[in-house]
Amino acid sequence: QVPVTVRNTTQGPINGTLWAVSSWGTWAGVEPGCQGFTVAGGTEQECVIEVDGSAVPPGSYWLLAKVAWNGCVAYTEAVALEVTP
Template sequence: MFPRSHTGFTVPAGGETTVEFDVVAPAGHPPGRWWALVKLAWAGRLRHTETVPVEVFPN
C-alpha cells in the first residue's frame, strides 16, 4: 500500500518538517482500516512516530 519509501530528508536543528507519501491500494484489495507509522533513524538513534490511520473504501 506504500509503493515508495523516503530515504532521506533534512530537518534543521530545533526544526520540524512534513514528509508526505503515497498510499495506493492494489486492485481488488478489500476495504478496511489499518494504521501506519514512520520509523526515523539518524546518528545512531531511532524513533517511531505516532500512528496514522489508513482506510480503504469500497469502490
C-alpha cells in the same frame, strides 16, 4: 497523503531516514517505503507518505513512520488506514 513532521531541536543539521511501516498487504500502495531527509538546526521539515488506495485491498489497516538519525530511532503513533471498495 500522510504528512510526517521531523523536528530538529539541536543547533546543527541532522541527516536521517524515514520508513513507512504499514500492515501486511498494503505495501504496494504505500510509498516511498524509505526516504532520506536533512533538517537544519532548530527547524522542522515535513515528509510525506503517499497512499494509493487503488493498490490496496479494501479493509482496515494501520500506518506509522519509523525515523532514524545519528544512531537514534523513533516511531510515530500508528494511524488508521481505511480502504473502502
